[in-house]
Amino acid sequence: MAAIFSQLLRVLWLPVASFFAGILNSIAGGGSFLSLPALLASGSAAGVGAVTAQATNTVALWPGQLSALVAFRKQLREFGWKLLPLGVASGVGGEIGGWLLLRTGNRMFREILPWLLLFAAIMFALSFPLGRWLQTLSGGQRYNTWLLIGTVVVSVYVGYFGAGGGFLVMALFGFCGIHDIHEMNALKVVTAVVSIGIPAITFIAARRVEWRFCLEMAILAALGGYLGAHFSRTTNQRAMRWAVALIGFATAGYFFLENHLRHP
Numbered sequence: 370m371a372a373i374f375s376q377l378l379r380v381l382w383l384p385v386a387s388f389f390a391g392i393l394n395s396i397a398g399g400g401s402f403l404s405l406p407a408l409l410a411s412g413s414a415a416g417v418g419a420v421t422a423q424a425t426n427t428v429a430l431w432p433g434q435l436s437a438l439v440a441f442r443k444q445l446r447e448f449g450w451k452l453l454p455l456g457v458a459s460g461v462g463g464e465i466g467g468w469l470l471l472r473t474g475n476r477m478f479r480e481i482l483p484w485l486l487l488f489a490a491i492m493f494a495l496s497f498p499l500g501r502w503l504q505t506l507s508g509g510q511r512y513n514t515w516l517l518i519g520t521v522v523v524s525v526y527v528g529y530f531g532a533g534g535g536f537l538v539m540a541l542f543g544f545c546g547i548h549d550i551h552e553m554n555a556l557k558v559v560t561a562v563v564s565i566g567i568p569a570i571t572f573i574a575a576r577r578v579e580w581r582f583c584l585e586m587a588i589l590a591a592l593g594g595y596l597g598a599h600f601s602r603t604t605n606q607r608a609m610r611w612a613v614a615l616i617g618f619a620t621a622g623y624f625f626l627e628n629h630l631r632h633p
Contacts, residue, residue, distance in 0.1 A: 383410075386403040386408075387404050387585070390404035391436075391590035391596075392597035393593075393597070394593075395437035396598075399535065399613035402620050404426055404430060418475040420474070421578070424572035425579045427528075427568060427569050428573060429584075430586070430587075431569045433590035435594075437595065459521075459560040460564065460567040462526075463527055463564030463566070466527060466529035469528075469529050470530075483622075485530045486621035487617075490533070490614050493536055493614035494611070515545055531565065538561070539554075542556060
């Protein structure tokens with residue numbers, strides 16, 4: 370019975386994690402806290418390297434961001450061509466991050482993975498107090514030049530790893546004078562679609578995507594992302610962000626322990 374339960378858990382872990390990753394990404398971000406560990410666990414048994422797993426995770430979660438973009442289409446119509454510079458900045462940063470990932474060895478990525486997760490979790494935990502502080506700094510003004518420069522920098526992180534990138538983008542928006550939560554969510558999705566989509570194309574071209582896992586994850590993440598976007602207005606974002614942060618800390622702890630056991 371225990372063996373059957375263990376096998377069932379392995380089969381269900383990746384699809385369930387992918388679905389909820391799509392929901393989290395459209396509401397608060399941090400979906401990779403769920404999907405990447407599940408993919409690494411499934412991929413390790415199949416001989417998939419850590420960098421390929423990260424590249425596959427990026428490609429798989431992109432449809433979820435795209436479906437969220439469709440759900441936010443009404444809010445985005447009023448921006449029109451103003452979205453173009455933001456999209457270009459996101460694409461440039463995302464491509465740099467993807468390029469860096471492909472030049473990182475599997476062992477090195479495994480070593481820095483828990484630190485990346487820990488950083489993302491800390492950023493989530495600090496999201497509300499840091500957001501309020503950034504808002505006082507901005508004085509309610511919009512700094513378009515700094516917004517574009519900051520978007521490039523944050524998108525490098527998103528293209529390389531991604532977890533926690535949604536909050537970093539929203540913190541950047543707050544600093545640059547964008548404070549309406551619904552406007553921030555809509556613009557965040559735009560940056561995510563481009564900063565994830567551009568390196569995703571690079572990963573596919575480099576043949577670093579495991580399609581046997583990717584297609585299943587992509588469909589479920591897209592469904593989760595669309596549903597999450599529709600319910601984002603009624604969700605307690607403070608509670609969601611703390612929940613995501615706790616998942617992040619637990620995941621970081623798991624990979625710190627795994628690295629220690631692997632290289633004591």
